[in-house]
Amino acid sequence: MAATCQCEANRQLYVPKLAVLEHITPQTPLETLLQFRFEDGQPLGHRAGQFVEVSLPGIGEAPISIASAPCEDPIFELCVRRVGNVTTALHNLQEGALVGIRGPYGNGFPDEALHGQDVLIVAGGIGLIPVRPLIHHIMCNRFDYGTFTLLYGMKRPEEMLFRDEVEQWQASDAVDLHLTIDRPHPDWSGHVGVITTLFPDLDPDPARTRAVVVGPPIMYRFVILECQNKALADENIILSLERNMKCGVGKCGHCQINNKYVCLDGPVFTYSELKHMWEAI
Amino acid sequence: MPLQVIGCEVVPQLLARLMAEARVVAPHRRTGADQWAYAEVRDPCEVELEYISTVLPAKKYAFPPVEQLVRYELAERPLMEAVVESEPLVIFGAHPCDIHGLWALDQAFCDVNVDPNYTAHRSGMRIVGVDCVPDEHCFCGSMGTATPAEGFDLFLTVVEGGYLVEIGTEAGAAMLDGLPTQEASAAALAQAKERLARRIQQTTRVSAECHSLPLLLSGLADSEQWGEHATKCYSCGTCNLVCPTCFCFNVIDRMALTLDRGTKEREWDGCMLEEFSKVATGENFREEREDRLRHRFYRKYSYLFTKYGRPYCCGCGRCVRQCLVHIDPVEVLNDLIAEAEGRRS
């Protein structure tokens, strides 16, 4: 072979493994929670913040965050918003259906960086999905962390995900939960205003606080400013980014931001990594 | 083995021998056009080795325009299996720039997560390179890609009465076994050297040394020239498709008409196309033409260059030859270099 590369080819790189859809829990009119287990009983073996490529033969593939904590393996959950071909087909599945899964992919949240620190999670809309495993992990290992604050904002009350869990968190002393909706609504007695309006009530210790921010692109700009106003260092602001992804394994080029591949180097980045990249935020 | 010389009449013999063992492809002139394309050799005597770079590079054999990755059968329990195909193939007459293009793809497909399909095609591939006469779009001299340091089994350089032959691999040496060769004379060596010097001189057209480009570009993301050059761009993606070092792809599912089986396939894609970085919610992270042009240039002359140590442009000029509005990498680079120098002074 004339090529310089003589590595043993990894035949299964693009082949999904079959997983059984064991349970469906509708969340909102747009989102549904799907619980899976690999047909062969093997664990997924993921870290909080990683994603999988979900494959429906004949329809296509989509990158979806893993919504369950690693400790629940070999069961894993995906929470899917219906927006297009694959996500609609996922919504139409019945319990017992088989789907293809590739992954887990991506780096996940940096647990070493969070361990022993105060954690502030800021989740906007379906940004709650990728941080849910992290929330579960912190709740289960509560003494490994300092204070734990969770801000969760949505446009309307009916968009709330994981409603039962949110109620448990609300009742729990383990997390300081702040909820908000964008505009007043008859069914809502809580805080109203975009998520940044929750910041004046916070008093984080900048030396100990690590912020984890996940939401729509527009949210990042404003939440980063709020974190900086609270004197958080850029390397302590942790974000998870969404990009177009076709392969998930660093080949297809779609997810590239400047010189990084979101599927390999991300989707989790610190703001200090991103701030000089003009395509990031 | 010292450098050898073969006569012109040995080329058909060499081809005939290779054709007995493998499919052999070589540049063919397209009827009625001054364009060339790689196609299968049917007659060893028909191969012409003086040609202007083919429209599509040799990458189409290592990374085909459309290729199956996974085959599945829908059943109660769907069956999914990898499709990894390889056949012995000789690319005969690849230019140095094309050989460098394959080097670039080798790095990208074989680093973390080795691509099984690419490596399968590559492992069956032999390459006989040939030197060339540049046209006005070639700039391999500037990219350091005018001679291939590696990546060929044999490499031919035109000398009086025949070709000087460099042997790159053992397989290359075996190709010559039993064919009439002569040890290269000092005159033949001098002719080859002179020919190369002339080609490098003609194709050195970028006004900065190529290894300075990543650093030079690092300060130019906000240059207005991206917008100026991009105003005429159609976002057609042709420059991506014809580029030997572009390797982005899309993944699609294709069902058979019977709806009981299908394939997952990949097809060439390009960062100059508007949809390329759009996500399902409608957000497009490189919405403007200038964002996409800048990305393409940074990928070639900065990101991948820095990651793998050589430029991700082989200076072949294919993109500008095929671009309807003539967006020329040499012109864009030279404008940017002038701006960087202007900013410094």
Ligand SMILES: Cc1cc2nc3c(=O)[nH]c(=O)nc-3n(C[C@H](O)[C@H](O)[C@H](O)COP(=O)(O)OP(=O)(O)OC[C@H]3O[C@@H](n4cnc5c(N)ncnc54)[C@H](O)[C@@H]3O)c2cc1C
């Ligand atoms: C790392 C990462 C993690 C992610 N995590 C999650 C997650 O946890 N949950 C989640 O829900 N999403 C997640 N996403 C987003 C998810 O990947 C996309 O929503 C998904 O790829 C969309 O695929 P699709 O085939 O359903 O859409 P496509 O069919 O590709 O649709 C794309 C666009 O076309 C339009 N469209 C296509 N078909 C139709 C149609 N039939 N009718 C109307 N409009 C149509 C849609 O409006 C949409 O805007 C994540 C993305 C990334 C990169």
Ligand code: SF4
């Ligand atoms: S070929 Fe020319 S017009 Fe088409 S995308 Fe490339 S630069 Fe633009």
Ligand code: SF4
């Ligand atoms: S960018 Fe243009 S000149 Fe450079 S390798 Fe690609 S097609 Fe050839």
Ligand code: SF4
């Ligand atoms: S760019 Fe250089 S190597 Fe390629 S065809 Fe032109 S002269 Fe030959």
Ligand code: FES
């Ligand atoms: S998704 Fe293909 S390179 Fe990242």
